[in-house]
Amino acid sequence: TVTPIPSNTSNITRTLTFTPVTMGPDQLNGDFLINNASMDINIINYTIPFNNTEIWELINQSAISHPFHIHDVQFYILSRNGVAAPINEQGRKDVVLVKPQETVRFIAKFEDFYNDTLPYMYHCHLLPHEDGGMMGQFIVENPVITGYSLSDNDFTIHPNPTDGAIHITSKKDFPIEKIELFNALGQLLQTNRLAYIQDYKLFTNNFQSGVFIIKIYSGKNIITKNIIVH
Ligand SMILES: [Cu+2]
Numbered sequence: 001t002v003t004p005i006p007s008n009t010s011n012i013t014r015t016l017t018f019t020p021v022t023m024g025p026d027q028l029n030g031d032f033l034i035n036n037a038s039m040d041i042n043i044i045n046y047t048i049p050f051n052n053t054e055i056w057e058l059i060n061q062s063a064i065s066h067p068f069h070i071h072d073v074q075f076y077i078l079s080r081n082g083v084a085a086p087i088n089e090q091g092r093k094d095v096v097l098v099k100p101q102e103t104v105r106f107i108a109k110f111e112d113f114y115n116d117t118l119p120y121m122y123h124c125h126l127l128p129h130e131d132g133g134m135m136g137q138f139i140v141e142n143p144v145i146t147g148y149s150l151s152d153n154d155f156t157i158h159p160n161p162t163d164g165a166i167h168i169t170s171k172k173d174f175p176i177e178k179i180e181l182f183n184a185l186g187q188l189l190q191t192n193r194l195a196y197i198q199d200y201k202l203f204t205n206n207f208q209s210g211v212f213i214i215k216i217y218s219g220k221n222i223i224t225k226n227i228i229v230h
Contacts, residue, residue, distance in 0.1 A: 004076040004078075016034050016122075018033070018058070030128065033133055045136035046139075062100060065099045069122065070094060070122040071094075082103070122137070150221045151223075165201050166227055175196035180217075181214055208229070
């Protein structure tokens with residue numbers, strides 16, 4: 001079964017308008033533009049916070065169809081010209097055909113990958129259009145490591161310092177959904193997705209000595225702790 005992302009969870013709507021409005025018979029190879037701009041390798045068109053849920057609105061003002069393709073995420077089509085997507089288009093997609101004079105809206109959650117320096121692409125999937133400029137790029141930002149929404153009373157994390165393993169125990173109503181481990185520079189080293197468990201043993205045998213940052217997720221609740229490995 002398909003569970004579309006509810007549109008009211010979107011943080012932002014981005015509008016991408018495809019042109020040119022008029023095309024001559026000798027213009028089959030472009031320029032083809034998104035928001036009046038050609039692809040520029042030196043420009044990041046969008047910077048997206050990790051875990052953002054976004055609606056992208058694709059407006060095709062040109063006289064030719066464009067199969068729009070995006071990297072990194074799969075999306076759900078919300079509507080074509082304001083009409084809900086037909087049943088054969090309700091699954092997860094990474095390409096959607098946008099016909100002339102059509103507006104397509106889709107929703108996606110940017111939740112799987114992030115990197116502050118390596119961009120993802122979106123583009124028309126017709127090669128002459130893509131090569132003719134109809135492409136752009138976006139960054140999914142590293143998550144910011146911030147303070148405590150859970151308190152130390154909600155978890156025990158011991159022993160700390162450790163030389164072999166750390167036991168993480170949820171004391172009450174905060175089963176563990178995910179654990180992220182960062183080095184002292186804030187770079188993500190590993191992600192462990194867990195099945196809402198109360199106890200987890202993080203083995204540190206293979207770690208170099210030093211300070212690490214552990215981030216524990218329980219639903220929307222997060223706690224960040226420093227751990228020391230000897
Ligand atoms: Cu195209």
